Amino acid sequence: MLTFLSPLFLIGLASAAIPLIIHLTRSRRTKKMQFSTTRFFTDQFLRSYRMSQVKELLLLLVRMALCALFAVALAKPLLQPPGRSLLFGQSRSVVLVIDNSASMGYSEGGVTLLDRARNAARQVLDSLEQGHTASVVLAARRAGVPEVVFPELTPDLGDVRQAIDRLTATHLGTDLSGAVAVARRLLQPSKADSREIYVFSDLQATGWEFDQEKRAVKDNTLLFLVRTAPESVRNAGVTAVQYGTARPMLGVPFAVRAAVRNDGDEPRTVTARLFIDGDKDPVGERKVETAANRWQIVRFHHTFAKGGWHSGKVTIDADNLAADNERYFAFEVQDSIRVLAVNGAPSAVPRTDELFFFRTALTVGPEGESPVRVDVVNAANFESAKLNEYPLVVWANVESLPAGAVEKLEQYVDAGGNLLVFLGDHVNPEFYNRTLTGPTRLHGGLLPARLDVVVGQAASLPANPAGNPSIRPAHSVGQAGSSPHDVAFVAAVDYDHPALATFEDPKFGNLSNVSFRAFYRLEPTEGATVLMRSSAGGTSGGSPLLVEKRFGQGRTMLFASTVDRDWTNFPVRPSYLPWVYRLTSYLAQERLARLPFFLTGSRVPIPFSAGEGLPQVTVKKPDGTAGRAVLGNDPASPLEFADTTEPGVYVITEQGRESSPRLFVANLDGDESRFEPLLTSQAEAKDVFEDDSRVAFVADASRVAEASIAARRGFGLWDALLFAALTTALLEPWLANRISMRHYGPPGTVPTQAERRTGRIGRRPAGARAQPASGAASETSFS
Structure with missing residues (x-):
């Protein structure tokens, strides 16, 4: 509906008659005279005269429109929204949703985004009158629901202003959708003529989590989305920290990986630093080059000299947003671990014992002390062992177990224990595949893979040993390793896995020089993850060497070869010791450390x-x-x-x-470093909020008061009308001069014979004058 804020100025529409009155009073009335010698010109000149009258009438209409447009613009015409009435004294209830999350601490020219939000909120408060009510909801993400400064709408606007003045940016994430929902509940009891919600925020897309039900506006509440985003983003932040294991081991290098994201429009180089246990001096420092709107991983390594709880942080150089320039971590360094190992091939000769290299690797520690204690039992005594005293059980070339021992082991792992299985020549693959895998077993079985055939030929076995018909000769495998008897080597490693992340840096152990004379071809089960692959024996990137799966609250791992030197040179490679330490530390960690x-x-x-x-x-x-x-x-x-x-x-x-x-x-939530907006225009706001006319997007926070008036009372048309009046004022003299030149010519010119015939004066070169036609009277007036 169209209405006017200053209808008195509509009287000015009468001024549109002024050009008409002038036109009528100044119209020439000539005396009609008939000349027999010029009668044949009459018809042609009458047509020309009528055309000039039409064009003069058009000029008259332009002049009248100019006066009318100016008068209507002064009356301030307004397009009112549906269901709104023009009540200047209408009662109002307002909820100010102010985003005080970490991203609102972004600073440009010494002014933060929260400062802009406060200034815009004050504009809304200034527009409220005595008797109007208001409240404030903070959009920072907290446990439970967003913080409500005033649980009920209050008429004390001074208190509301003081609450806004005291606001500071927090180190919390953003929950705009939750804050808007709380604001709607606050407004439900209100009987005010106008109920309004103002959201002052950078409108990050990550701050909105709504479904179709929450998105729809179901009442007459006006929702204003006031954007206070930065003009240009120049920010880098530490958005994540990962490390090799949840609990590092004493004396073993520990990997810390930090993700540094550049959310600016230009590449940046920042310095990342690693601090441990509150020390003022960093223990590591790296230069990080990041492309625009990309992230980069920076790696640190540190060795802890004592066990117990430790903490640290990764920081980068200061920039426009200080809140995301550091990220903390904490863990417990293991100074003692108990491991139960089941020996499937014991020997009185230490070097030929199945667990010799494994126990030696774990019992070597700084200054002769080891954080790991390995208790060894054979398969026959395993069922009587107290598994709940050990966070990790290791099988080494175990042939089989009684049914009762298998059920006990399943219960142990399901409750949070862990199992690491090494294969070998004593393994009975039929027992493993039937009892430790399959849909009839708990969680699909303990093992993360089924055992297929053995690729290669073990040095300690005959060509076709009895009881193990799956052994294959070496010539069936294409690629050889580091000796004529090797059939494969480590070809691929999942360096993103916590237990293997350290090996991405070769100085901490090079796994590529580990070769195999024999290994089982594994078929991973559903839900299993392949962590290492060989260079041969597989259909896609090599056969799996190390496979992991979750089993209830615990984990199981399966290695395709032996833990000793029977099938591989791994135990005599430098990488064996840290590899064993990493797997043991990863699997032996307590549940608390996995949080x-x-x-x-x-x-x-x-x-x-x-x-x-x-x-x-x-x-x-x-x-x-x-x-x-x-x-x-x-x-x-x-x-x-x-x-x-x-x-x-x-x-x-x-x-x-x-x-x-x-x-x-x-x-801090890493999404606070990202400034991608949910929407940037009114058209996008209609799309996001299902074309609801009660949602208004305000791109310029300094004009929120104008947007509020337009939404409550209507859309002001006076600016457009004034622009139209200016355009008309510029058009009128151009049109008048063009009509005069086309029909009357410049002063002192005499029309040519052709111009007399058509009644139109054409353009002539400068200085040119028309010649008078014979028999024509230049000063005769025809009618």
């Missing part, structure tokens, strides 16, 4: 021993203050800690165990 990084604002479950009752747990926050873990809603983890708004290292202290604290870290 992922937590994001700031999230609820952190606090594990404890259920047999000892519910303990009193104190959590020391990064700023030095302390909080308490409280009862949560998850029966599996009754204790939780929710005050994780600050990034950094948190220390868990359990009453009665103050000397054995534990650590966890909270980090």
Whole structure:
């Protein structure tokens, strides 16, 4: 509906009659006279005269339109939205949703995005009058629901202004969709004529998580999306930290990998630094070159000299957004591990014993001490072993086990234990495939792969040993290894796996020089992951050498060859010792160490021993203050800690165990470094919110007050009308001069005979004059 804010100015429409009055009063009326000698010219000149009248009428209409446009523009015409009434004294209820997430701390010219949001929110407050109500909802992602500054709409606008002035950017992620949902609930009880929600944010796409039900606007609430995004992005951040194992081992180099992302429009070079245990000096430093809108991995290595809990962080150079320039981590360095090893081929001669190299590798430690203790049993005694005392069980060339031992092992791994299996010449593949794999077994069986045939020929076996018909001669395999008897070597390694990440750097162990005289061809089962492949024996990139799978709460790994030198030269290669350490450390880690990084604002479950009752747990926050873990809603983890708004290292202290604290870290959501917007125009807003006319996108936060008026009262047309009036004012003199030149010619010119015949004056070169036609009177007026 069209209405006018200043209808009194519509009186000015009468001014459109002024050009008409002038035209009528100045019209020439000539006396008609008939000349017999010129009568034959009359018809032609009448046609010319009528054409000139039409063009003069067009000029008159332009002049009248100019006056009318100017008068209507002064009356301020307004297109009102459907269902809205023009009430200047209408009551209003407003909820200001202000994004105070980490990305709003981005600074340009000393002004942060949050500063822009505050200034725009103040504009909305300034437009409110006495009796209007307002509230503030903060869009930073917290445990539970977004923070509501005023639980109910308040008429005390001064308090609302003070709350806005006190806002600072947090280290939390963004939850715009949740904040808008809370704002709608606040407005539901309101009886105001106009209910409005203003979202002041950089409108990151990652801050919106809504389905079709949440996206639809189901009431008459106006939603304003006020964008305060940076004009140009120049920011790099540490968005993730990964490391080789969840718990490194004492004296073994430990790999830390950090992902550095450049979200700017130009390539950047930054310096990444690794800090350990709060030291002021970094233990590692790397230059990182990143392309625009790309990320790069930087790697560090560190060796811990003592066990227990350690923490650290990776930092980069300061830039426009300080919140994402560092990322924390924490873990427990294992100073002692107990491993139960089942020896399938024991020997009185140490060097020929199946576990000789494995035990030697694990019992070699700094200064003669080892963090690993290996307890050995044979297959016959395995069923009586107390498996719950060991985080890891290792099979070495075990032929088979009784059915009761297999069920016991399944229960152990399902409850969180781990199993590492090495094959060999004593293995009974039929037992492995029937009892340890298959759909009838728990979780599809313990093994992550079925055993096919043995590729190659073991040096310690005859060509076709009895009881193992699957042995193949070496000539059936194409590519050889480092000796005439080798049939394959390590060809591919999954360096993204925590246990194998260190080997991407050859100085920590080169796996490519490990060769095999024989190995089992493996067929991975569903859900299994291949971690290493050989150079031969497979249909796609080589046969699997090392395969892993999840089994309940535990893990199982299967190595296709032997743990000793019978089928491979691996035990005498330098990479064998760190490889054994890595696998053992990875599989022996406790469940607590497998917890992922937590994001700031999230609820952190606090594990404890259920047999000892519910303990009193104190959590020391990064700023030095302390909080308490409280009862949560998850029966599996009754204790939780929710005050994780600050990034950094948190220390868990359990009453009665103050000397054995534990650590966890909270980090900023990596998506806060990304400034890709959800939408950038009104057209996109209609598309995202299903073409709802009650959603308004405001690209310029400084004009939010104007956008508010237009949405509540309508769209102002006066700017467009004033522009049309200016265009008409420029068109009128050009049109008038053109009509005059075409029909009357410049002063002092005499029409040619052709021009008299057509009634139109053409263009002539400068200085040219027309010649008078014979028998023509130049000053005669015809009618």
